[in-house]
Amino acid sequence: MVLEPIHCPDCHSIDVVKHGRSAAGKQRYRCRNSECSRRSFILNFSYRGRLKEVKQQISDLALNGCGIRDTARVLRISTSTVIETLKKSHSTLSK
Structure with missing residues (x-):
């Protein structure tokens, strides 16, 4: 063991x-x-949407101009996860 x-x-x-x-x-x-x-x-x-790497990919895809639905489809996660991650990343950047 x-x-x-x-x-x-x-x-x-x-x-x-x-x-x-x-x-x-x-x-x-x-x-x-x-x-x-x-x-x-x-x-x-x-759920893959909780992984730190996926959250980083969401931010990277948003900076490259990918839409919410496109990002969700590529990463195989829900659109609400993409939206919430982008909201949280925006609020931490504005502080």
């Missing part, structure tokens, strides 16, 4: 403990590093 340490996606600390389950039944973890900006996270999302 081999135990692999789980790393926090933000601070890459291995000081991580189990923290219950999500509504979809996925294992949730909690980072115990006090300086980490992310407290709770899930390693394997069941």
Whole structure:
């Protein structure tokens, strides 16, 4: 039996403990590093729209002039996910 340490996606600390389950039944973890900006996270999302790489691709496609429906079709996610991601990225840029 081999135990692999789980790393926090933000601070890459291995000081991580189990923290219950999500509504979809996925294992949730909690980072115990006090300086980490992310407290709770899930390693394997069941929906692609939650991945950090997909959110970055949404922003990149929007900057290149792709429409919302086109972006959703290419990335195989919903249009509402694209809209919400763009709203959130716009609000963080304006601060």
